[in-house]
Amino acid sequence: MKRPLHPVDARTLRQSVTEAIREGILQGDLLPGAQVNQAQIAEQLGVSRGPVREALGQLEEEGLIKNVPYKGTYVTEITGEYISELYSIRRVIETFAVRQAVERATPQDMAELRALLAEMYATAEHDDIVQMGKLDIQFHYVICRSAHHSLLMQMWKSIEIGVRRCLALRHKIYRSAADVIGTHPDIVAAIEAGEADRAATILATHIDEAGEHLYRSWARSQSEEDGALAAPEPALAPTAVE
Numbered sequence: 001m002k003r004p005l006h007p008v009d010a011r012t013l014r015q016s017v018t019e020a021i022r023e024g025i026l027q028g029d030l031l032p033g034a035q036v037n038q039a040q041i042a043e044q045l046g047v048s049r050g051p052v053r054e055a056l057g058q059l060e061e062e063g064l065i066k067n068v069p070y071k072g073t074y075v076t077e078i079t080g081e082y083i084s085e086l087y088s089i090r091r092v093i094e095t096f097a098v099r100q101a102v103e104r105a106t107p108q109d110m111a112e113l114r115a116l117l118a119e120m121y122a123t124a125e126h127d128d129i130v131q132m133g134k135l136d137i138q139f140h141y142v143i144c145r146s147a148h149h150s151l152l153m154q155m156w157k158s159i160e161i162g163v164r165r166c167l168a169l170r171h172k173i174y175r176s177a178a179d180v181i182g183t184h185p186d187i188v189a190a191i192e193a194g195e196a197d198r199a200a201t202i203l204a205t206h207i208d209e210a211g212e213h214l215y216r217s218w219a220r221s222q223s224e225e226d227g228a229l230a231a232p233e234p235a236l237a238p239t240a241v242e
Contacts, residue, residue: 018055020045025064025075026168036065036073062161080218086162087211093155095200100147102196109146113188124178132177137164139184170214
């Protein structure tokens with residue numbers, strides 16, 4: 001684990017423990033494939049093991065961890081297949097959402113999208129990639145919510161954790177927080193102009209490029225890991241003869 005998790009408020013113990021562990025996974029403090037040590041987490045959070053066990057049960061339902069009988073609990077891996085499937089279904093959900101948003105978004109929805117863009121630009125000036133990641137996921141959430149379509153929101157919420165996890169990985173690829181802004185302003189401009197086809201096209205390209213970028217990064221990291229495992233042990237230098 002890269003950094004210790006922060007102690008939580010006892011008033012909302014289970015929710016706080018769940019959120020702390022979830023954020024640890026999403027931010028990469030608990031890495032994919034890493035074993036989850038209940039005792040260590042409980043100690044870092046300043047709680048007993050009971051709330052930690054309850055939290056892990058919920059996180060298993062969310063697909064963030066898995067329990068392997070007789071071995072332990074592990075953070076689930078992110079595979080190439082998962083990235084491809086997630087981004088393909090995300091494209092369908094969000095392009096439908098943005099078309100609906102062109103027709104149904106309220107002035108309050110548009111004000112929130114513009115406020116998020118303004119905050120993105122301010123965050124870029126401070127080069128805060130963590131905060132930019134939170135704004136990015138919030139932007140796409142508001143796009144979906146602006147469709148005012150309850151079933152669509154249920155579908156979005158079913159993939160939201162996966163999207164957050166992949167975005168957290170993807171944002172680590174960027175050289176600066178400003179790179180995350182991308183075509184977000186163009187999407188808002190197209191919605192405001194009432195151009196559903198243009199908004200959907202921009203958003204589809206945005207999602208496709210993000211997925212491809214993430215997949216290439218994942219494939220590269222897998223190749224590097226495979227190469228490291230396959231590399232022969234370095235030969236010892238010959239001992240000098242006296």
